Amino acid sequence: xxxxxxxxxxxxxxxxxxxxxxxxxxxxxxxxxxxxxxxxxxxxxxxxxxxxxxxxxxxxxxxxxxxxxxxxxxxxxxxxxxxxxxxxxxxxxxxxxxxxxxxxxxxxxxxxxxxxxxxxxxxxxxxxxxxxxxxxxxxxxxxxxxxxxxxxxxxxxxxxxxxxxxxxxxxxxxxxxxxxxxxxxxxxxxxxxxxxxxxxxxxxxxxxxxxxxxxxxxxxxxxxxxxxxxxxxxxxxxxxxxxxxxxxxxxxxxxxxxxxxxxxxxxxxxxxxxxxxxxxxxxxxxxxxxxxxxxxxxxxxxxxxxxxxxxxxxxxxxxxxxxxxxxxxxxxxxxxxxxxxxxxxxxxxxxxxxxxxxxxxxxxxxxxxxxxxxxxxxxxxxxxxxxxxxxxxxxxxxxxxxxxxxxxxxxxxxxxxxxxxxxxxxxxxxxxxxxxxxxxxxxxxxxxxxxxxxxxxxxxxxxxxxxxxxxxxxxxxxxxxxxxxxxxxxxxxxxxxxxxxxxxxxxxxxxxxxxxxxxxxxxxxxxxx
Numbered sequence: 001x002x003x004x005x006x007x008x009x010x011x012x013x014x015x016x017x018x019x020x021x022x023x024x025x026x027x028x029x030x031x032x033x034x035x036x037x038x039x040x041x042x043x044x045x046x047x048x049x050x051x052x053x054x055x056x057x058x059x060x061x062x063x064x065x066x067x068x069x070x071x072x073x074x075x076x077x078x079x080x081x082x083x084x085x086x087x088x089x090x091x092x093x094x095x096x097x098x099x100x101x102x103x104x105x106x107x108x109x110x111x112x113x114x115x116x117x118x119x120x121x122x123x124x125x126x127x128x129x130x131x132x133x134x135x136x137x138x139x140x141x142x143x144x145x146x147x148x149x150x151x152x153x154x155x156x157x158x159x160x161x162x163x164x165x166x167x168x169x170x171x172x173x174x175x176x177x178x179x180x181x182x183x184x185x186x187x188x189x190x191x192x193x194x195x196x197x198x199x200x201x202x203x204x205x206x207x208x209x210x211x212x213x214x215x216x217x218x219x220x221x222x223x224x225x226x227x228x229x230x231x232x233x234x235x236x237x238x239x240x241x242x243x244x245x246x247x248x249x250x251x252x253x254x255x256x257x258x259x260x261x262x263x264x265x266x267x268x269x270x271x272x273x274x275x276x277x278x279x280x281x282x283x284x285x286x287x288x289x290x291x292x293x294x295x296x297x298x299x300x301x302x303x304x305x306x307x308x309x310x311x312x313x314x315x316x317x318x319x320x321x322x323x324x325x326x327x328x329x330x331x332x333x334x335x336x337x338x339x340x341x342x343x344x345x346x347x348x349x350x351x352x353x354x355x356x357x358x359x360x361x362x363x364x365x366x367x368x369x370x371x372x373x374x375x376x377x378x379x380x381x382x383x384x385x386x387x388x389x390x391x392x393x394x395x396x397x398x399x400x401x402x403x404x405x406x407x408x409x410x411x412x413x414x415x416x417x418x419x420x421x422x423x424x425x426x427x428x429x430x431x432x433x434x435x436x437x438x439x440x441x442x443x444x445x446x447x448x449x450x451x452x453x454x455x456x457x458x459x460x461x462x463x464x465x466x467x468x469x470x471x472x473x474x475x476x477x478x479x480x481x482x483x484x485x486x487x488x489x490x491x492x493x494x495x496x497x498x499x500x501x502x503x504x505x506x507x508x509x510x511x512x513x514x515x516x517x518x519x520x521x522x523x524x525x526x527x528x529x
Contacts, residue, residue, distance in 0.1 A: 027074075031068060034067045038067065048066050051066030054070075072123075120166060121163075122221055123221060124161065124219075125161040125223040128141075128160065129225060130184075132196065136154060136228060139158075139180050139183050140179045143170055145165055146167035150162060172214055174228075184230075188230050191441045192440075202223065202224060203225045205229055207419075208231075209231050213228070230421070231416075231419055232446045233263055233267055233447070234415055234442075235263050236412075237257070237260075238408045238409075241253045243485075243487065246326075249294075251333065257298075269386035269387065270388075271417045272390070272415070272416055273391075275391075276291035276298070276391070277409055277413070278291045279399075279410050284434075285395075288395035292392065294410075295391035297312070301376060313368060326485070329347075332371065335374070348363055393430065394431065394432045394439055397432060461476065462495050464494055470492075477508070477510075478507070479506055486498060
């Protein structure tokens with residue numbers, strides 16, 4: 001077998017073949033050549049030694065990885081193949097030898113040694129992937145090195161690479177154009193069930209948000225992985241958010257929606273997806289419709305859609321109950337100047353009088369409009385310009401679990417998608433059932449989550465007779481400190497636990513027993529049985 005000398009940038013040499021200078025630089029061909037030397041020439045130990053010498057400490061290389069490593073060095077010019085007889089005198093004691101026979105064959109005349117070029121050549125490499133580490137092919141990029149700008153396109157594996165360059169630094173830019181938008185749309189539209197990549201030593205996480213990516217510095221011979229992920233922020237509100245079987249966002253939640261304004265302002269311009277949920281009481285199909293109606297109600301509140309809320313007092317919703325006196329009382333008790341009402345004055349008359357309305361004590365169309373308008377405009381929850389909203393319902397399909405407390409599944413989630421592509425993957429329908437993949441994908445891709453539990457106290461009721469036997473299935477009403485009420489029914493043990501309540505005194509009534517009980521303290525959340 002003929003022999004050649006490979007010259008490495010650090011001065012290490014290896015004899016592989018004799019005869020002509022090797023000019024083939026195809027990586028696959030070089031790998032086949034090395035593999036043949038290892039298999040039939042017994043040079044596996046020498047190949048491993050050379051690869052380990054050039055790859056640096058800490059690299060765990062087996063034979064196949066060593067062959068691939070050396071083949072890449074050959075392909076990009078880091079190793080140069082030179083005839084043994086053309087090698088300079090310092091090769092008399094080569095550092096790495098693949099063939100033991102170094103002496104030229106007798107019939108080969110000696111050839112004067114040429115000058116071996118020692119100009120340092122190197123390569124740069126980057127990999128474009130999505131959050132699940134799937135490749136992003138076909139993306140146009142620009143790579144600048146040594147004052148030269150090259151336009152490249154990522155291959156089927158998402159790789160971008162330049163070889164045989166002498167620059168010691170490079171910068172990568174990815175313009176947000178048609179090729180990048182198309183690649184991201186394909187990747188982000190696919191459902192996912194894995195946690196996204198996070199930034200690490202060789203991985204950079206980028207959220208394009210419709211803008212050019214870069215410049216990103218590349219080091220020579222150090223592959224860089226760029227994970228392009230959607231900008232998704234989640235705000236979750238649970239607890240005292242809705243009464244059972246109703247879609248009106250309770251006044252206790254209004255301050256929490258105001259707190260979410262910082263997310264609106266930070267994420268705009270963006271697409272807001274409002275996702276409603278329901279607890280498992282009732283049929284699944286009914287709860288899907290109820291959760292969607294809750295999402296619409298919250299979206300209308302955040303967009304100051306007074307007409308939509310007024311319409312809820314005059315029509316029967318597809319699920320839940322028509323709005324009426326309960327919702328009016330909730331809003332009246334949420335007014336900031338309620339404490340100024342004279343003791344004993346009718347609440348409706350007080351509102352009408354202080355707002356310049358006709359005082360008749362009847363909640364008619366004008367009174368409702370004034371009340372709804374004031375509730376919507378007073379608390380700073382209105383979405384800023386640039387935030388487009390849509391509603392979605394998940395019914396009871398994705399519960400948080402009992403550990404999250406009573407009412408945790410009667411929740412609303414605000415997903416902010418900060419990319420021009422909008423919600424990805426797009427909802428296939430207005431609601432999601434058990435087994436759908438869109439909602440889990442939104443959760444996985446939310447790189448920030450802000451959770452707010454409305455209320456932070458709990459109340460436990462256990463009703464029994466004089467003999468200590470439980471009184472089951474009794475309806476109850478809890479009146480909270482601000483006047484809001486919670487209605488429900490005790491279980492077979494005469495028991496119920498209500499979590500996420502505001503601190504303060506409340507009243508528990510059992511309408512069928514015609515008896516009420518004042519509760520002067522509420523058990524802190526997590527205390528009690």
